[in-house]
Amino acid sequence: MTLSKRVLKMEESVTLAAAARAKALKAQGRDILSLTLGEPDFPTPKNIQEAAVAAIEDGRASFYTVTSGLPELKEAIVQHFAAYYGYAIEPNQVTVATGAKFSLYTFFMSVIDPGDEVLIPTPYWVSYGDQVEMAEGHPVFVQTTEAHDFKVTVEQLEAARTDRTKVLVLNSPSNPTGMIYSAEELRAIGNWAVDRNILILADDIYGRLVYNGHEFTPISSLSEDIRRQTVVINGVSKSYAMTGWRIGYAVGRPDIIAAMGKIAGQTTSNPTAAAQYAALEALKGSQDTVESMRQAFEERLNTIYPLLAQVPGFEVIKPQGAFYLFPNVKKAMEIKGYTDVTEFTTAILEEAGVALVTGAGFGAPENVRLSYATDMATLKEAVRRLKEFMES
Known part of the structure; x- marks a missing residue:
């Protein structure tokens, strides 16, 4: 039995693959900071959770x-x-x-x-x-x-x-x-x-x-x-x-x-x-949590963007929305002796313990993507490690 041509030519999602690799290393006891998935780190607001529970309890969700x-x-x-x-x-x-x-x-x-x-x-x-x-x-x-x-x-x-x-x-x-x-x-x-x-x-x-x-x-x-x-x-x-x-x-x-x-x-x-x-x-329901989360993402962006711009070889345009930074790392790869962005992100993961997503899967072979949909302490430490990695 062979697989279909359709599935054989499909690429694995690079974001999910990067997240899975980070989780696997964490499971081995490695200290890994993952900036891979586009996933808010906030729990679903309580009123939304309660609405689902009510629908389950009264039988509407059955x-x-x-x-x-x-x-x-x-x-x-x-x-x-x-x-x-x-x-x-x-x-x-x-x-x-x-x-x-x-x-x-x-x-x-x-x-x-x-x-x-x-x-x-x-x-x-x-x-x-x-x-x-x-x-x-x-x-x-x-x-x-x-x-x-x-x-x-x-x-x-x-x-x-x-x-x-x-x-x-x-x-x-x-x-x-x-x-x-x-x-x-x-x-x-x-x-x-x-x-x-x-x-x-x-x-x-x-x-x-x-x-x-x-x-x-x-x-x-x-x-x-x-x-x-x-x-x-x-x-x-x-x-x-x-x-x-x-x-x-x-x-x-x-x-x-x-x-x-x-x-x-x-x-x-x-x-x-x-x-x-x-x-x-x-x-x-209330839209207050939407705005509070938006404000938190804005604060993270405004804090992390100037720090990332100081990492040697990382050239980044300040984004206006979503929750990603997408720096061009061509110069960074040259500094570290890499020509392939996926190999470069793997090196960052293995040596610095920071999981990023290769830009190759986004059609951008000179970029990497990092998500700032995580807490400020993790973001600051991740950028510190990136700077240390580039300066070593």
Whole structure:
């Protein structure tokens, strides 16, 4: 028996692989500081936990729900869009899934035919390309530059476009760079996509995690034409410290949303009922913890960024959102005698006890990613170790 060609050409998630390696070394008794996963270190807020417990205790969580999500949860998402996106949607434009990652998967499986091309600006979140290939599409990576704050331009997109181009993936704030597109930049990209009948996949999962006066603009909010061309992916994992609950959702054209629900119906069925009731409370309950966590991330960024910039060979642009730093380490590798960024991150792990994520999996072979979604003491010690490693 042999494995499928599909799975053989898939890459392992570099973020999950780095986290697993760090955990394995910790289990061996090593002193390892892990800055790998994009996972808030805060517990899920108490009111959200209590909502899930109540749903379990009164029996609501014991049964299947509608595959596309609890009607009351979809209604809460409708209200969320009115409050934070500034426009009205209907429940038939919403589908809830087992995490935003699975929402992305069902989108690609719903709209991509063999040979269709998907434009993905680099650096990019690690799963976009593999998910496109699972749908038998072709990912076309469009290289951005640090000089332009890692943001793609209309001119670059037009140069990469062919008659097979069907989708543009747009992630703002970005994982891994933390950069945010301005309303003007988004309007130009949105109008370009509308004129060429290219779908926009807007990954807005970090939209409420922005810092130092910067603003998140949803591309879908800019015009009715752009909105019709856009499917929004979002979820509760990042803003509400609910990564383990696995609830994401998509908003867009009813025909695409219905197709995504059909994929879920033949794979996962409904998301876990108790998690859906927790997500309902997250969206409808107090939003105070969202802001307190955002402020904590902002303080960490403002503390750690200048310290990391002092590490020899680490050149870093200050991010505007999400919770990642993405330094260019080309000079650092030259100082230490490395030419491969993955080997360089392995050396940092083995010698300094700091787990970072190689930029190779993000389409950036001169960068590393570190997450500041952990406590300040760990962050300061990790940067101290990086500086010591570079100066040794």
